[in-house]
Amino acid sequence: MEYMGNKEYWDEKFAKRDDNLLNPEKSLVGGIGYFKRGTILDIACGDGRNTLFLLEKGFKVTGIDFSSRGLERLKMFSKKYNYDVNTIQIDLNNPNALNDIGVFDNILINHYRLNKEQFTRIENHISDNGVLFICGFGHMHSIDSKIREEDLIQPADFNDIKKSFELIKYIEDKDERGFFVTYIFRKTS
Numbered sequence: 001m002e003y004m005g006n007k008e009y010w011d012e013k014f015a016k017r018d019d020n021l022l023n024p025e026k027s028l029v030g031g032i033g034y035f036k037r038g039t040i041l042d043i044a045c046g047d048g049r050n051t052l053f054l055l056e057k058g059f060k061v062t063g064i065d066f067s068s069r070g071l072e073r074l075k076m077f078s079k080k081y082n083y084d085v086n087t088i089q090i091d092l093n094n095p096n097a098l099n100d101i102g103v104f105d106n107i108l109i110n111h112y113r114l115n116k117e118q119f120t121r122i123e124n125h126i127s128d129n130g131v132l133f134i135c136g137f138g139h140m141h142s143i144d145s146k147i148r149e150e151d152l153i154q155p156a157d158f159n160d161i162k163k164s165f166e167l168i169k170y171i172e173d174k175d176e177r178g179f180f181v182t183y184i185f186r187k188t189s
Ligand SMILES: C[S@@+](CC[C@H](N)C(=O)[O-])C[C@H]1O[C@@H](n2cnc3c(N)ncnc32)[C@H](O)[C@@H]1O
Pocket: 003, 004, 005, 010, 025, 043, 044, 045, 046, 047, 048, 049, 050, 064, 065, 066, 067, 070, 090, 091, 092, 093, 109, 110, 111, 112
């Protein structure tokens, strides 16, 4: 339960962090060349370690999360480095949360598992040839008190989007924190 957590859990976690931002996701840094120039929606952006990296790379980024503390920190870091960021507080537990979010050239979902209903509609929010980047604990990660079976990214998660997206890169990575997968898709139609 803790991994996805509730708003209070994440607000408290972000409030305890110091003024240093964590490093961006390794596979995002390595995969940045696949992204389409333009806009990015960072879903469940937290305090913005990836959002900041994308801003540095010249993308126009919108970060969404339900943690007001996380978004405040993201705004604080963006101001410090003179970047313009768009933030929206959204609770993704609401099945219609993304209905009015608009269309982006890329979508990033890092260490958050979007629910199936929202995920099957994700293609409506990506422009043609746009990129969908997903990274998190994968199917071979061990389950414990913090990470539940339903938090793990499964290959079958992508069955419904195969018609509109091609997989351009898949990475598996195992380290002391666990088993991670990265999927980079490009929208074909
Ligand atoms: C493991 S963190 C990942 C943060 C960021 N993507 C990263 O890679 O550093 C999970 C994030 O999901 C957010 N989150 C969890 N449940 C959410 C929900 N129902 N609606 C919106 N955000 C949620 C948390 O606030 C937290 O920022």
